Structures are given as C-alpha cells and as structure tokens.
Amino acid sequence: MATAAEMSIPICPPGGEVRVPIQELVDRDLILRCQGGDRAAFEPIVLRYMRRAAAFALGWTGNRDDALDLSQEAFARSYKAIRRFDPDRPFYPWFHRILKNLCINHIGRARNRHEVPLEETYPARSANPSPLEFTEGEERKRMVWEGICQLNELEREILILREFQDYSYSEIARVLDIPKGTVMSRLHNARKRLREKLIPIMERQG
Amino acid sequence: MTRDWNELISAYLDDELSPADRLEFERRLERGEVSGQELEEMRAMRSLTKSIQLDEFPDEIWERYWHQTYNRMERNTGWILLSIGTIILTSYGAYEFLSSLWIDPSEPWWLRLAVGCVAIGLSVLFVSVLRERWFVRNRDPYRGIKR
Numbered sequence: 543m544a545t546a547a548e549m550s551i552p553i554c555p556p557g558g559e560v561r562v563p564i565q566e567l568v569d570r571d572l573i574l575r576c577q578g579g580d581r582a583a584f585e586p587i588v589l590r591y592m593r594r595a596a597a598f599a600l601g602w603t604g605n606r607d608d609a610l611d612l613s614q615e616a617f618a619r620s621y622k623a624i625r626r627f628d629p630d631r632p633f634y635p636w637f638h639r640i641l642k643n644l645c646i647n648h649i650g651r652a653r654n655r656h657e658v659p660l661e662e663t664y665p666a667r668s669a670n671p672s673p674l675e676f677t678e679g680e681e682r683k684r685m686v687w688e689g690i691c692q693l694n695e696l697e698r699e700i701l702i703l704r705e706f707q708d709y710s711y712s713e714i715a716r717v718l719d720i721p722k723g724t725v726m727s728r729l730h731n732a733r734k735r736l737r738e739k740l741i742p743i744m745e746r747q748g
Numbered sequence: 749m750t751r752d753w754n755e756l757i758s759a760y761l762d763d764e765l766s767p768a769d770r771l772e773f774e775r776r777l778e779r780g781e782v783s784g785q786e787l788e789e790m791r792a793m794r795s796l797t798k799s800i801q802l803d804e805f806p807d808e809i810w811e812r813y814w815h816q817t818y819n820r821m822e823r824n825t826g827w828i829l830l831s832i833g834t835i836i837l838t839s840y841g842a843y844e845f846l847s848s849l850w851i852d853p854s855e856p857w858w859l860r861l862a863v864g865c866v867a868i869g870l871s872v873l874f875v876s877v878l879r880e881r882w883f884v885r886n887r888d889p890y891r892g893i894k895r
Contacts, residue, residue: 581821585814592813593805600802610809610816618820683800704762705797711764730758730790737793 573629588617601702602645616641635719689739697732753782757790
C-alpha cells in the first residue's frame with residue numbers, strides 16, 4: 543500500500559491536470575477522502591496534529607506513555623466516527639473533545655484503581671534549571687503541578703492550552719469553540735484558582 | 749452590562765487586549781478601578797507557571813506514531829468482526845441447545861417451561877435495550893463523541 547507521502551491526487555485547474563501531494567490537502571479534502579473509505583488519507587491529518595494532541599494529553603495525565611496511548615486512541619476513535627463528521631466544520635476542535643474525554647476517563651479510572659496519585663507524577667521541568675536551585679526548583683514545580691491537578695476540568699484544560707502549549711487566545715477559542723471573551727474570563731478564573739492553591743509557594747519566593 | 753475589568757488582568761498580562769482595551773485598562777488601573785495588588789499577584793503567578801515546561805517527546809516517537817495509530821485503527825476493525833462472529837456463533841449454539849430441549853418429549857415439562865421463559869425473557873430484554881439505544885441515539889447531539 544502506498545503511503546500518504548507517496549500518494550498524490552489529480553486536480554484539474556483551468557491550465558490542466560496537476561497532481562497535488564496528499565499531505566498538502568486541507569483537512570476538509572482529506573476528511574472527504576476518509577469518508578469515501580481512503581484510510582491512507584487520514585495519515586496527513588494524524589501527522590499534522592499528533593504533537594499537539596500528545597502534548598495536551600501529557601499536560602493532562604502527567605505520563606508520557608499514557609499521553610501517547612490516549613492521543614493515538616483519540617485518533618483511532620475519530621477515524622471510526624469520521625463518517626458522521628461534517629467536513630465543513632474544523633476538524634481539531636471536534637478531535638480535541640474526543641481526546642479530552644479520553645483523558646478525563648483515564649484519570650477517573652486511575653483514581654478508582656487507587657493508582658499513584660497524579661500529583662506525585664509530573665512531566666514538567668523548569669525552563670532554566672540551575673544546579674544551585676535544583677531542590678527548590680523540583681519542589682516548586684511539584685507543587686505547581688499538584689495545584690493544576692486539583693483544578694476542575696475546564697480550568698485545567700485552558701491552563702494546559704495556554705501555559706504549556708502557548709496557544710493564543712484566538713487559538714484557544716477555536717479549539718474549544720467558545721468566544722474569545724469567554725477564554726479571557728475562564729483563563730483568568732483558572733489562574734486565580736491556581737493562585738489560591740499556590741499561595742504558600744509564592745510567599746516563600748517573596 | 750458592566751464590564752469587570754479585573755477579569756481582563758490575565759489578558760492584559762498576556763498582551764491579548766486590543767489597543768483600545770489596553771489603553772482603557774491602563775487608565776482604569778491608574779484610577780484604582782482595577783486592583784493593582786491583584787495585577788501583581790497574577791503577574792507573579794504567571795511567571796511561576798511560565799517557568800514550568802512539559803518534557804518533550806524524543807523524535808523517534810513521531811517516526812512511528814502513525815504506524816501505531818494505524819494498528820489501533822485496524823484492531824478496532826478486528827474487534828468488531830470478532831464480536832459479530834462470536835455473537836452469531838453463540839446465538840446459533842444457544843438456539844440449537846434450547847430448541848433441542850424444547851422439542852424433546854422425554855424432558856420434564858418444567859424444564860421445557862424454563863427453556864421457554866429464558867428464550868422469551870432474553871428476547872424481551874434484547875428488544876428493550878435495542879429500542880432504548882435507538883431512541884437515545886436519534887436524540888443525542890453528541891453521538892459522535894464517546895465519553
């Protein structure tokens with residue numbers, strides 16, 4: 543079977559037929575091909591969004607293996623449901639909801655199985671680690687992560703998108719399918735809640 | 749509706765306000781209508797979270813990511829076929845077993861009655877569940893998303 547990298551499809555502009563590499567097609571065209579039964583057309587979509595999806599899942603679960611597992615499962619499920627998806631709508635917000643629900647279910651199952659609390663596992667590292675501040679830096683990031691894990695789903699989601707994935711407010715609004723004004727207030731409230739949980743840390747830093 | 753400018757503190761720090769809103773925010777800050785203390789607390793908190801970054805995935809992860817995803821997609825199809833086959837074979841086996849008990853005149857009447865009750869009860873349950881699923885599916889706005 544030819545991979546997506548080797549495939550191209552013919553399009554017919556006025557000047558004559560042109561073959562376009564499949565990975566350059568927009569989401570809508572790829573989804574239409576998937577809906578027609580072309581499984582290889584899903585590969586460019588996966589390649590396009592896999593880093594973003596895995597990063598979000600990592601921010602949620604705190605575990606790299608779980609993040610990869612959940613993001614791949616989200617892609618598999620979205621492909622399974624692709625025939626019911628309206629190709630005129632943006633793909634990623636719809637996919638993001640599938641991924642987020644998988645992450646939420648995963649956390650719920652982990653807690654029910656009394657596995658190691660997520661607050662004790664974290665994927666984060668300090669941006670500029672200094673050997674002299676190593677111990678304090680580790681403690682600080684552990685507490686920040688612990689605070690994030692205590693937030694509700696909406697607060698946690700928006701903080702991950704903004705703080706860890708550096709999404710702009712417009713991008714967050716598109717992914718979550720909410721107005722930009724809602725992004726502003728929701729993010730502000732999420733930070734306020736996180737601050738309440740981090741007050742001991744901030745007082746120690748002066 | 750009165751706008752709560754304190755809720756825009758984060759947007760101000762993230763440089764996400766429009767030029768007009770930014771100007772208005774700074775004016776209100778000077779007049780004390782926006783809490784300066786909250787602004788500084790939020791600035792410190794934001795600096796703290798910005799100092800934390802997620803670990804990166806190694807490059808080789810992305811090289812095999814599509815193949816692993818594709819395998820999952822194939823497995824889903826495999827499970828569906830396996831489930832269908834198992835249901836058909838199990839149903840056939842149950843039908844053969846129950847019908848052999850039902851039509852055998854040497855079996856006691858209460859055993860044949862029990863077989864009849866099991867068959868009718870399962871049929872009723874099956875139809876009931878099917879009807880409920882059909883009803884919910886047609887009215888679920890998020891049926892493309894599983895939780």
